[in-house]
Amino acid sequence: MPDRNTLLTVDKISKGFNLGPLRQLVLDQCSFELEKGRLTVLIGPSGCGKSTLVNVLAGYESVDAGEVRMMGEPIYGPGADRLVVFQESALFQWMTTYENIIYGPTVMRKRSRAEIHADAMQLLDKVGLTEFKDKYPNQLSGGMQRRAELARAMIANPKIMMLDEPFRGLDAMTRDLMQEYFLKLYEERKQTVLFVTSEIDEAILLADRVLIMSNRPGHIKHTMQIYLPRPRTAEIFTSPEYLKYKQESLEVLHAEAVKAFSAGSKAAADFLAGYAAQEKDLNTPQ
Amino acid sequence: MTSFNATKLQKTVLNRTLLRGVISIVALLLLWEIGSRFHFTFLASVPAPTEVIASLNKMISDGKFWKDWLASYWRVLEGFVAAQLIGIPLGLAMAMNRTFYNFMFSPLEVLRPIPPLAWVPTAIIFWPTTELSIAFVIFLGAFFTVVLNVLGGARNIDERMLRVAASFGSRKSDIFWKIVLPATLPSIFTGMAVGMGITWEVVVAAEMIAGKSGLGYFTWASYVGGNYPQIIVGMISIGIAGYLSSGLIRFIGKRATPWQRQF
Amino acid sequence: MAGRSKQPGKFAGVASEGAIQIRNVSKVYDPEGINVLAVDNCSIDIAPGEFCVIVGPSGCGKTTLLNAIAGFHNITQGEILLDGKAICTPTYTAPPGSERIVVFQNGALFPWSTILDNVAFGPVVQGTATAREANEAAQELLAELGLPDIADRYPNELSSGMRRRVEIARALINDPKVLLLDEPFRAMDALTKGVAQEFLLQAYDRIRKTVFFITHDLEEALFLADRILVMTTRPGRIKCSLNVDFPRPRTFHMRASKHYLELKAEIFTAVREEATKAFVAGERELA
Numbered sequence: 001m002p003d004r005n006t007l008l009t010v011d012k013i014s015k016g017f018n019l020g021p022l023r024q025l026v027l028d029q030c031s032f033e034l035e036k037g038r039l040t041v042l043i044g045p046s047g048c049g050k051s052t053l054v055n056v057l058a059g060y061e062s063v064d065a066g067e068v069r070m071m072g073e074p075i076y077g078p079g080a081d082r083l084v085v086f087q088e089s090a091l092f093q094w095m096t097t098y099e100n101i102i103y104g105p106t107v108m109r110k111r112s113r114a115e116i117h118a119d120a121m122q123l124l125d126k127v128g129l130t131e132f133k134d135k136y137p138n139q140l141s142g143g144m145q146r147r148a149e150l151a152r153a154m155i156a157n158p159k160i161m162m163l164d165e166p167f168r169g170l171d172a173m174t175r176d177l178m179q180e181y182f183l184k185l186y187e188e189r190k191q192t193v194l195f196v197t198s199e200i201d202e203a204i205l206l207a208d209r210v211l212i213m214s215n216r217p218g219h220i221k222h223t224m225q226i227y228l229p230r231p232r233t234a235e236i237f238t239s240p241e242y243l244k245y246k247q248e249s250l251e252v253l254h255a256e257a258v259k260a261f262s263a264g265s266k267a268a269a270d271f272l273a274g275y276a277a278q279e280k281d282l283n284t285p286q
Numbered sequence: 287m288t289s290f291n292a293t294k295l296q297k298t299v300l301n302r303t304l305l306r307g308v309i310s311i312v313a314l315l316l317l318w319e320i321g322s323r324f325h326f327t328f329l330a331s332v333p334a335p336t337e338v339i340a341s342l343n344k345m346i347s348d349g350k351f352w353k354d355w356l357a358s359y360w361r362v363l364e365g366f367v368a369a370q371l372i373g374i375p376l377g378l379a380m381a382m383n384r385t386f387y388n389f390m391f392s393p394l395e396v397l398r399p400i401p402p403l404a405w406v407p408t409a410i411i412f413w414p415t416t417e418l419s420i421a422f423v424i425f426l427g428a429f430f431t432v433v434l435n436v437l438g439g440a441r442n443i444d445e446r447m448l449r450v451a452a453s454f455g456s457r458k459s460d461i462f463w464k465i466v467l468p469a470t471l472p473s474i475f476t477g478m479a480v481g482m483g484i485t486w487e488v489v490v491a492a493e494m495i496a497g498k499s500g501l502g503y504f505t506w507a508s509y510v511g512g513n514y515p516q517i518i519v520g521m522i523s524i525g526i527a528g529y530l531s532s533g534l535i536r537f538i539g540k541r542a543t544p545w546q547r548q549f
Numbered sequence: 550m551a552g553r554s555k556q557p558g559k560f561a562g563v564a565s566e567g568a569i570q571i572r573n574v575s576k577v578y579d580p581e582g583i584n585v586l587a588v589d590n591c592s593i594d595i596a597p598g599e600f601c602v603i604v605g606p607s608g609c610g611k612t613t614l615l616n617a618i619a620g621f622h623n624i625t626q627g628e629i630l631l632d633g634k635a636i637c638t639p640t641y642t643a644p645p646g647s648e649r650i651v652v653f654q655n656g657a658l659f660p661w662s663t664i665l666d667n668v669a670f671g672p673v674v675q676g677t678a679t680a681r682e683a684n685e686a687a688q689e690l691l692a693e694l695g696l697p698d699i700a701d702r703y704p705n706e707l708s709s710g711m712r713r714r715v716e717i718a719r720a721l722i723n724d725p726k727v728l729l730l731d732e733p734f735r736a737m738d739a740l741t742k743g744v745a746q747e748f749l750l751q752a753y754d755r756i757r758k759t760v761f762f763i764t765h766d767l768e769e770a771l772f773l774a775d776r777i778l779v780m781t782t783r784p785g786r787i788k789c790s791l792n793v794d795f796p797r798p799r800t801f802h803m804r805a806s807k808h809y810l811e812l813k814a815e816i817f818t819a820v821r822e823e824a825t826k827a828f829v830a831g832e833r834e835l836a
Contacts, residue, residue: 090446094468198738
């Protein structure tokens with residue numbers, strides 16, 4: 001099954017917490033593949049296990065069942081071939097932007113100082129942070145910190161780059177800007193990317209393929225290929241294809257989101273389901 | 287309408303608070319002076335501020351007074367520095383190595399609750415000279431504080447930063463020098479500042495009990511000699527001396543951790 | 550507004566109640582002698598039962614307006630009327646009461662009380678109902694809002710989304726004329742937020758009280774509002790008003806409709822200018 005284009009195979013992984021009666025299954029027989037050079041987006045309601053999945057793929061956590069294989073070989077622990085950009089800034093607070101960016105290559109000891117410096121300066125320019133290279137993270141705004149983290153991950157040229165809701169919490173303008181930066185970086189380097197988000201529009205804008213995750217215990221509920229041309233810009237939001245993709249993903253995601261939201265009251269879930277079904281008759285989508 | 291000026295607002299607020307502080311202190315001093323002069327209840331035997339100032343003037347020109355200052359500072363330095371030199375590496379080693387941590391944890395936990403001053407009799411028996419006994423007790427006070435703070439700081443390092451470092455294939459030495467040490471630095475300085483406070487308490491107490499020099503001894507001797515204004519001079523001196531040393535640590539700490547500044 | 554043909558329940562708003570008039574309101578803050586103009590000459594007319602949403606960049610004064618309506622502070626100029634009665638003027642502030650209730654962003658439920666006790670809290674504490682009456686009313690209201698089976702649970706047992714709904718119930722039981730919400734769903738991720746908005750609308754559809762809602766999320770504003778008011782950066786003025794003519798009840802399907810996209814583009818242009826100003830003013834995030 002794995003062909004030359006498949007970089008990462010996630011093979012029926014399950015993971016849970018606690019034992020016995022308190023056991024909570026977070027991931028349940030989750031399977032999918034990442035193709036080389038493609039941007040895959042993972043979207044799902046909160047608590048569905050997306051972050052756990054990223055931790056597992058990055059090697060920070062282990063699985064209870066199933067296997068993760070990279071180019072046929074099972075993965076053991078963290079490595080520079082699978083880097084993560086987290087939701088909240090994980091920049092080293094005691095290092096400047098520049099020092100943060102050169103950290104990876106410096107400890108990997110594979111390139112010369114001069115090379116690393118040149119690379120760092122180039123990336124700083126790409127993400128628009130050249131003037132801020134000697135500032136500390138707490139001197140940078142949220143958006144700038146995210147950009148610095150992107151640069152820090154990209155300079156190491158990981159085979160797989162994973163981003164866990166990296167633009168969450170940013171206001172609309174900053175978010176738009178960050179998506180632009182990211183698309184630029186991606187479309188230039190064509191790295192294999194796994195991007196986790198909870199915003200449908202963001203997913204459609206960025207993805208080659210969208211994986212929709214179910215509510216806990218999580219598995220891939222639905223896959224959607226996005227056949228929109230690159231480079232992607234905000235123009236796509238006016239295309240009829242976008243509307244179709246949005247409707248398709250909304251249907252699936254809404255159901256899962258309601259389940260997640262109503263955790264704790266089954267009656268609430270049924271109630272809303274009934275309400276929505278009734279109103280669908282009154283409100284035909286245009 | 288004028289635009290919002292945050293710095294100006296802060297300065298105004300600060301000035302008002304400062305003014306209020308100064309006024310209240312001056313008022314208290316006045317009350318104290320009056321109460322003392324007119325033998326108001328318990329203030330009858332307390333020397334008035336003016337008497338204290340007079341005594342202070344006399345002491346400033348007395349060479350022996352400054353010798354006492356030096357003696358206290360010297361003791362503080364000895365015990366404190368020893369505590370940092372042993373405590374900081376110990377704390378860091380415990381943070382980096384699980385086995386070592388488990389090994390050291392129990393004895394430390396058992397000894398820690400004993401207040402430093404409770405060690406005085408044991409110290410006197412154990413060490414050949416009085417000076418060494420005092421130094422030992424001082425050492426203990428600062429030692430436990432710094433180890434605790436170092437451990438606390440090291441264990442509170444954001445796990446995601448460690449994960450990022452691990453992903454990059456950092457060696458153990460990289461993790462230590464580039465991640466754990468700088469991340470723990472703020473806690474180290476906190477430990478030092480708190481430890482300094484404890485150190486001064488112990489020094490003063492030890493000097494009062496068993497010393498023949500130093501500010502604690504000076505204060506006690508003033509009491510024994512019936513020179514009450516001098517007692518207060520002693521107290522004020524100890525306060526200032528302690529404040530200066532903590533201030534120095536805070537200053538160095540701020541310099542060493544530039545990323546913590548509020549920008 | 551297309552409404553459901555349903556017998557107005559016990560908690561439904563009276564059709565003529567809850568009109569808010571904000572007339573030439575300005576608010577100047579005066580901390581330690583420095584004047585800050587937070588709100589500049591705003592005038593808004595809110596009809597009874599209308600769902601009115603204010604959007605604007607952070608710090609633009611929207612919360613100030615809400616606080617003035619709620620009675621948490623006075624205004625420097627102008628007046629605010631509720632059903633013709635002045636509730637906020639430069640010299641008078643009607644004390645905050647159950648007529649206009651605020652659902653806070655961080656307003657937490659009491660973790661030591663059951664859901665039922667939490668909801669019944671208002672009337673009991675104000676003495677407007679006995680404990681038994683309040684509990685009965687709370688049960689009914691919870692059922693009305695689709696939460697019949699959680700009365701005996703504790704807040705920690707519920708998801709954060711559910712807790713939000715309980716907070717709304719806790720506000721509604723006091724039979725306010727106006728419900729004030731200040732970015733209540735701010736911290737939620739997009740998907741959960743969407744569901745929370747639906748539940749709010751569901752409550753609104755049944756009860757139809759006047760709602761004054763603040764947000765910086767344009768999609769949220771479009772989904773919820775009858776009318777959107779765009780506020781400028783500080784000093785806050787009403788820049789423009791947008792009618793959202795989507796029929797009610799609204800469901801998530803609306804978000805993928807053509808008309809919705811058109812409205813979105815419209816409001817985006819209106820807000821963009823202000824957002825850019827705020828953005829340029831320091832690359833600071835609203836979140």
